[in-house]
Amino acid sequence: MAAAVFRRAEGSSVTRFFQSSWFHSSPAPQQSGSPQRFFAPADGVMLPTGSFKDRVAFITGGGTGLGRAMTTTLSMLGAQCVIASRKLDVLQQTANEISSQTGNQVYAVQCDVRDPQAVSHCVDQMETMTGLPDVIINNAAGNFVCPSERLSPNGWKSITDIVLNGTAYITLELGKRLIKKQKGASFLAITTIYAESGSGFVVPSASAKAGVEALYKSLAAEWGRYGHRFNIIQPGPIRTKGAFSRLDPTGAFEKSMITRIPTGRLGTPEEIANLAAYISSDYATWMSGAVIRFDGGEYVSMAGEFNELKKVTPDQWDVMEAMIRSTKGS
Numbered sequence: 157m158a159a160a161v162f163r164r165a166e167g168s169s170v171t172r173f174f175q176s177s178w179f180h181s182s183p184a185p186q187q188s189g190s191p192q193r194f195f196a197p198a199d200g201v202m203l204p205t206g207s208f209k210d211r212v213a214f215i216t217g218g219g220t221g222l223g224r225a226m227t228t229t230l231s232m233l234g235a236q237c238v239i240a241s242r243k244l245d246v247l248q249q250t251a252n253e254i255s256s257q258t259g260n261q262v263y264a265v266q267c268d269v270r271d272p273q274a275v276s277h278c279v280d281q282m283e284t285m286t287g288l289p290d291v292i293i294n295n296a297a298g299n300f301v302c303p304s305e306r307l308s309p310n311g312w313k314s315i316t317d318i319v320l321n322g323t324a325y326i327t328l329e330l331g332k333r334l335i336k337k338q339k340g341a342s343f344l345a346i347t348t349i350y351a352e353s354g355s356g357f358v359v360p361s362a363s364a365k366a367g368v369e370a371l372y373k374s375l376a377a378e379w380g381r382y383g384h385r386f387n388i389i390q391p392g393p394i395r396t397k398g399a400f401s402r403l404d405p406t407g408a409f410e411k412s413m414i415t416r417i418p419t420g421r422l423g424t425p426e427e428i429a430n431l432a433a434y435i436s437s438d439y440a441t442w443m444s445g446a447v448i449r450f451d452g453g454e455y456v457s458m459a460g461e462f463n464e465l466k467k468v469t470p471d472q473w474d475v476m477e478a479m480i481r482s483t484k485g486s
């Protein structure tokens with residue numbers, strides 16, 4: 157089969173061969189297992205016990221998914237945590253579960269980050285309970301896949317208000333109060349890999365996440381003088397109910413996501429939590445303005461013009477190499 161394809165390819169141009177339906181429909185050649193076997197995620201908390209003792213961490217969207225995982229890790233490392241989002245019952249349950257697991261206090265505060273007054277009230281409550289935070293993680297987000305021609309103004313507003321305006325309201329409210337008290341802090345924003353490339357079908361999210369990155373890079377430059385660091389994690393796909401119910405409601409895309417990730421698997425919430433803890437810790441005080449892509453290699457894998465050549469087998473390479481070497485002149 158391959159020999160016949162290459163005989164045909166030899167008669168035409170290499171470009172036409174790459175454009176052939178055979179090339180695009182054929183799977184990657186048989187390998188001795190998924191690359192996943194090389195890249196098992198490590199369990200457990202990475203930093204030394206007590207790394208966040210006497211520290212306060214504030215995590216938006218801390219009741220679910222990645223926010224819950226980051227809260228758990230920071231709490232295990234000794235932080236007092238404050239988690240905030242719209243659903244107080246969800247927050248309260250998460251706070252109770254984490255507190256009883258770690259022995260450290262987790263406070264739940266209801267706050268819709270789209271409302272600057274609610275944000276200000278939330279920070280008032282936090283000041284009373286724990287004082288101003290040392291660690292701020294802007295993690296709350298809204299998203300759904302939708303062809304842009306079906307998007308209403310309110311659909312656009314809903315996502316961009318949560319992601320960009322919400323992050324800005326939280327960051328400015330806390331930043332101003334911290335500056336007044338002359339207290340340093342680490343700010344971390346969770347964006348995503350397509351904040352950089354843009355992506356169809358999630359246009360409000362892509363636009364807002366790009367805005368968050370500009371906000372954080374700008375403040376890294378401006379507010380270092382107040383003792384504030386600003387960093388960004390761009391996660392690739394990690395299965396959470398919140399994300400996957402809105403981005404892959406039928407489950408059809410997960411398999412294709414995994415095939416384009418060179419490490420052969422999705423990320424885990426615990427991996428993000430360890431990275432977030434490191435960035436927010438005293439081990440990373442020289443890190444500011446950084447954008448950390450954390451995606452198992454998915455972004456570069458999707459971007460590289462020739463990465464589909466992974467499908468070419470050694471036999472096929474023999475033919476292609478011969479074809480290339482036999483070409484003389486331009």
Ligand SMILES: CCC/C=C/C=C/C(=O)SCCNC(=O)CCNC(=O)[C@H](O)C(C)(C)COP(=O)(O)OP(=O)(O)OC[C@H]1O[C@@H](n2cnc3c(N)ncnc32)[C@H](O)[C@@H]1OP(=O)(O)O
Nearest residue numbers: 297298299300302308309310311314348392393398399402
């Ligand atoms: C895979 C690798 C990259 C992954 C990146 C992941 C990024 C993420 O951000 S995942 C995080 C996902 N988590 C969430 O989205 C949690 C929070 N989400 C929500 O609460 C809701 O989904 C929503 C964002 C819609 C906000 O809820 P809210 O109750 O405030 O809004 P609604 O009144 O329901 O809707 C507001 C307008 O949006 C329109 N809309 C809602 N869903 C859709 C949809 N699927 N398609 C098109 N339009 C939608 C809704 O109709 C409203 O507009 P209008 O009718 O004009 O009033």
Ligand SMILES: NC(=O)C1=CN([C@@H]2O[C@H](COP(=O)(O)OP(=O)(O)OC[C@H]3O[C@@H](n4cnc5c(N)ncnc54)[C@H](OP(=O)(O)O)[C@@H]3O)[C@@H](O)[C@H]2O)C=CC1
Nearest residue numbers: 217220221222241242243268269296297393394396398399
């Ligand atoms: N999972 C993934 O594959 C990826 C996720 N990300 C990012 O990771 C972060 C966490 O996502 P994930 O854990 O997967 O999804 P979740 O849906 O679990 O998390 C989103 C959180 O945001 C909160 N939230 C939503 N709207 C508001 C609002 N208006 N005010 C306050 N809080 C709000 C939600 O709580 P509530 O409903 O109570 O308000 C929820 O806890 C997001 O920033 C997302 O963009 C990035 C790349 C990949």
